[in-house]
Amino acid sequence: MLDAEQVAQAYAGWIAHGEPEFQAMMRRDLHDHVSGQRGPGTWDEVWGWIASSFEERRAELHGWGRLDDGRIAVWVTLHGRHVGRGMPWLGDRAPSGARIAWKQLHVFATDGEHLTEHWAVRDDLRVIEAVDAANG
Numbered sequence: 001m002l003d004a005e006q007v008a009q010a011y012a013g014w015i016a017h018g019e020p021e022f023q024a025m026m027r028r029d030l031h032d033h034v035s036g037q038r039g040p041g042t043w044d045e046v047w048g049w050i051a052s053s054f055e056e057r058r059a060e061l062h063g064w065g066r067l068d069d070g071r072i073a074v075w076v077t078l079h080g081r082h083v084g085r086g087m088p089w090l091g092d093r094a095p096s097g098a099r100i101a102w103k104q105l106h107v108f109a110t111d112g113e114h115l116t117e118h119w120a121v122r123d124d125l126r127v128i129e130a131v132d133a134a135n136g
Contacts, residue, residue, distance in 0.1 A: 001112050008064035008074045011106060015078050016059040018047050027114035034120050052086030054078070054100065071109050078102040082131050089124050090131065098134035100127045 002025060013019035023040040032042050050057070057080040064074045082098045085091075102122065109117035 002072065002110050002115070004064045004066050004072045004074075007072050007108060007115070008061055008076070011074050012059035012061050012076055014043070014047070015050065015076065016057045018051065025115050027111065027116050030115055030118065032118045034118065049086040049088065050078075052084045053082065053090060054080035055083045056081045067107070071107050072115075074106045074108070076104050076106070078104065082127075082134070087124075087127075090128065093128075093131050094135055096131045096134035098130045100130050102127050 007022075007025065010019070010022040010025060014022035023043050026040045026043075028040070029038050030040065031038055035042055035046075057078060060077045060079060062075040062077065064072065067073055079099070079101050082090075082100055083095045085093065085095070102124070103126065104120060104122040107119045108115045
């Protein structure tokens with residue numbers, strides 16, 4: 001059975017460094033409610049956006065746990081430096097060198113052995129504000 005701490009640590013490794021353990025936890029038809037896509041391949045695209053947008057990445061885990069309905073929650077902040085336009089919501093903003101703190105809460109449903117669904121709430125606006133402030 002997947003453990004909440006195991007999922008949180010794997011997610012932190014993925015968002016900061018692209019470590020594959022997190023995607024290995026996913027069922028092949030995982031439904032990502034954020035993008036509407038299915039499968040671990042969706043996460044390859046997102047990793048490309050992260051890697052091309054932010055350098056000097058590190059994940060700060062704030063907490064994790066199992067919700068009353070059995071889903072797993074992971075609260076994390078990705079810290080880094082803005083270097084590119086990979087994230088679609090960054091639009092045409094020039095690389096700014098801004099230090100970012102991208103707060104996120106992720107919720108995962110499981111079948112016991114694999115992650116089956118994903119939801120997220122992220123503070124994208126705070127990242128945009130940091131980039132805009134650095135770009136003047």
